[in-house]
Amino acid sequence: MSEPSEGRPGAPSRPGRVPEKLGWVGLGAIGGPMARRLVDRPGGLVVCDVAPGAVEPFARRGVEAADNPSAVIAAGATIVSIVVRDDDQVRAVVEALFEAASSDTVLAIHSTIAPGTAEELAEAGTRRGVHVVDAPVSGGPMGAASGRLAVLAGGPVAAVDRCRAALVGLADLVVRFGEVGAGTRAKLARNLITFASYAAVGEAHRLAAVNDLDLAALGEVVRHSDAVTGGPGAIMLGQGAGPLPADDGLRAVFAHTRALGDKDLDLALAVAAHAGLDLPVAEAARRTLGAALGVDPGS
Secondary structure, three states: OOOOOOOOOOOOOOOOOOOOOEEEEOOOOOHHHHHHOOOOOOOOEEEEOOOHHHHHHHHHOOOEEOOOHHHHHHOOOOEEEEOOOOHHHHHHHHHHHHHHOOOOOEEEEOOOOOHHHHHHHHHHHHHHOOEEEEOOEEOHHHHHHHOOEEEEEEOOHHHHHHHHHHOOOOEEEEEEEEOOOHHHHHHHHHHHHHHHHHHHHHHHHHHHHHOOOOHHHHHHHHHHHHHHHOHHHHHOOOOOOOOOOOOOHHHHHHHHHHHHHHHHHHHHHHHHHHHOOOOHHHHHHHHHHHHHHOOOOOO
């Protein structure tokens, strides 16, 4: 990454220099709470959204507002965070920013989009001397409001480090997974856990309801025990995705986990069968649990 010339207006910060000015495009259900965490950040903030009502609360707090993405750059932002809905909106915003951005500007895409879209935009940015980072976030509105988001980043190390410095107070975990596209692929893997778990929760609700159990109380138990054990992430300790080697210290632990899981899934499926319930997620878990843990017989 080329060094900016000394004294250039809006030049990115380096050690010993003032923080960079951050631009923000997209103030919706996630982008708004994220940006609110940064209102008083050193270096300044300039915001932009197509809905004037989304911008007004920031303007009332003295935050600079821009009418369009190009004006965000014109206001001096050298890093711009983008939090819009989908690939088409991301493309439109990034292309507008390209037209105004100077060399060495960083565009951080926090939206969850196709990895290929991020890669395509990064390639186009390289031709202009602009760095595109895919930096989707995990933690939902609660994490956005509390500053506890995780950022899953892909892009040049120096560009990711600039984003890391700009987002202090918003995210307490920023992980670089590789080059552009890697952050988005990591986010999709993370969300697979989320939404597959939601499907399992639907089955658990039906199983509990048919047995006249208190669903709110069951939810309280799930949240409590996941807070203690770490939930599904507690088993994400290994470096491989295949069978665990015989000498791996986790193999005995995961074999025990698999045995417990097989037993409990069998019991749950028996209760469901007695009630006439079809639980396809539970059935898939019963078939694949051993392979997921890397301890299938013979592996």
